[in-house]
Amino acid sequence: MENFITSLRYAMLPYRRASRLINIVIGVCLIFFILLFLQRPQLDDIDTRQFEKEEHFDFGRVVSQLKDTDVIRDEKEKEVVKKLNKSVEKEGAAPPADPPETRDQHVYELDGMGGWENDLKTKTNLHMEDMIRGREVVDSVNYLNENFAVLNTDKFGPVESVKTVVVIQVHSRLEYLKYLVSTLSKTRGIEDALLVFSHDINIESIDNLVRNITFARVVQILYPYNMQLFPHVFPGQDPRDCPEKISKEDAKASGCQNWEHPDKYGNYRIAKFTQIKHHWWWKMNYVFDGIIDRYSLDDRWILLLEEDHYMSPDALHVLNHIIERRNTLCADCELISLGFYLKSFVSYGQNIDRLGVHPWFSSKHNMGMALQKNTWAKIKNCSELFCTWDDYNWDWSLLQISVKCLPQRFKVIFTKAQVF
DSSP: OHHHHHHHHHHHHHHHHHHHHHHHHHHHHHHHHHHHHHOOOOOTTOOOTTOOOOOSOOHHHHHHHHHHTTOOOSHHHHHHHHHHHHHHHHHOSSOOOOOTTTTTOOEEEEOSGGGTSEEEEOSSSOOGGGSOOHHHHHHHHHHHHHTOOOBTHHHHOOGGGOSEEEEEEEOSOHHHHHHHHHHHHTSTTGGGEEEEEEESSOOHHHHHHHHTOOSSEEEEEEOSSOTTTSTTSTTSOOTTSOOSSOOHHHHHHHTOTTTTOOOTTSOOOOHHHHHHHHHHHHHHHHIIIIIITTTTOTTOEEEEEETTOOBOTTHHHHHHHHHHTHHHHHTTOOEEEEEOOOSOSTTHHHHTTOOEEEEOOHHHHOTTEEEOHHHHHHHHTTHHHHHHSSOSOHHHHHHHIIIIISSSOOEEEEEEEEEO
C-alpha cells in the first residue's frame, strides 16, 4: 500500500506542477491588468475639465472661438460670421432625431458642384429657407479653416520658426487621442513643432482637449465634406445607396442608385470607410497648400500620425537624427517611417537602435511616416490614380502611385521603436 501511495504521488507530480504554473500565469496577468488600469494618461499640460459629449456640429461655438482669437478683421469676415449666426439661430439647437418610421424618408435634390450644391428637403416642420445649402456649409467651413488660430505662439514663437510639422488625423476616439497627446507632451523637442489636428467630426470634448494643449503650437482644421455635415448625401451614406453585401443582380433588381458600381470585391461603398481616404487626401492638400506655403516651411519634414498612435519620448530626436544623416544613410530615400509592425518583440531590445532601408510598402511603413513638400508634389501629380484606385485605404492607394505612376519607387528609412 505504501508503494502504491508513493507511485501515485509521483504520478500526480506533473499535474501539480502544471497547476502551480497556471496559477502563477493567472497571478501575473492579474497584476498586469491592474497596472494597466492604473496607468492612465498623465495629461500634465492639458486642462481636461470639459470633456462633454457633443454629437452635432456647432457653428455658433466655432464662431465664438473665432471672436475670441481676434480673427474677425474685415467686413467680409463679419458677413460670413453673421450668416453662420443667423443659420444657428434659425436652426436652434441640434435638431431632434427623426422617428424610425421617417428616418429614411429624406429626399435630396442635387445640382452643381458635382452634388455639393444641394437642398435638403425633409418631412419635418423646418422650412426650406431655414436650411443651409450644402455649398454654403462647405464655404463656411473653408473660411474657418483659412482663418485658423495658431495657439501658443506667444509662448513658443511664430510658426515660421518651427522645425517639424506633426499632422494628426482625428476621428472620434477621445480616449485614444488622450494617450497620444500625453505621449506628445513628453516627446523631446515637441516645443519646436507645430501640431496640426485635422478632424472629420466636431466633438466638443475633443476640441477642448486640443485647445488646452500648452506644450506646443497648435492648429485645428476641419475636413468640410464629412459625414457629420452631409450624413445622407455623397460622400455620406445616401439612403438610396446599395447595401454593402448584396449581389449586383439583386442590387439592380432593388433599384438602388449605385448598383452598377460595386468594388473589385463585389461590395458596395460604405461611407464611413471611404471618408478616411477622402479626409487623408484633403488634409494633405490643405497642410501643404494652406500651412507649408503660407509660412514658407518648404524644407520642413511633415510627420503623419493618427489618433490611435503612441509616440516614444525620443521620436522627434530620432527623426531629426535621420534627417541630418539622410545623405549618408540613403540619399534617395524620400520617406522616413518611425513606426514598424513587429511580428515579435523577442529581438526588440536588440533592434531598438537600428535603422533599415527598403522600398516603401504600405502595410509596413505607413505608421509615423514623414515626407517633404517635393515628395508630396510627386504624389499630387498622380492624383487621378490615387482618387480612382478601387480601395478605401489611403496607404494602399499611395502604394499604387509608388509602383505605377512614379519613375522610381519610393524608398524609406525606417525604425522599429518610435511610433506604435
